[in-house]
Amino acid sequence: MRFLAALIVYICAAAGANAAGPEALEALRTGGMRKLVLHEAPRPVPAAVLLDAADVPRALADWQGRIVVLNFWATWCAPCREEMPSLAALETALGGADLAVLPVATGRNPVPAIGRFMAEIGVANLPVLRDPAMAFARAMGVMALPVTVILDREGREVGRLIGDADWAAPEARALLAALVAGPGADAGR
Secondary structure, rough: OOOOOOHHHHHHHHHHHEEEHHHHHHHHHHHHHHHHHHEEEEEEOOOOEEOOOOEEEHHHHHOOOOOOEEEEEEOHHHHHHHHHHHHHHHHHOOOOOOOOEEEEEOOOOOOOHHHHHHHEEEEEEEOOEEEEOOOOHOOOOOOOOOOEEEEOOOOOOEEEEEEEOOOOOOOHHHHHHHHHOOHHHHOOO
16 A cells, blocks of 8 residues: 555656646655755756776766766765665666666775675665765765765756655655656656
């Protein structure tokens, strides 16, 4: 029954996003998404080069054209441990050509420790991205963990949530589905 309710919210959000614009998004800021600050205008994001598990540089621009849920976290962060499974569930539910969940391990997070962290919490569907010198986190104004930044299809910041959230909750999925269905939805296809 909970799945059916979430599906109804998701469909309604996707259908209403284009018609109501920012008002529709604001109306979807319920439950745990009340902590999400939606910006009046998109904000530029500094260029970022992150390292993957094999130390291969990955540019944030590689995901341009999709809505990006960019999560700053660390292996030692207890709220991050609680939040990460919901980010994995969000990736399973909405991830693909239109939305990507990108966790960025910020600071000293060795690849083996990240692997153990993900294995312990049962997450296998998220990429390993690292910002070992915290240069990108500092440039983004991340002062504590976790922080999740929502990027539009052009790679601009449209929202920010400080602290952990349940990204698998119906209200989170509905809000992100509305962003996916919003203006420019065809740009990533």
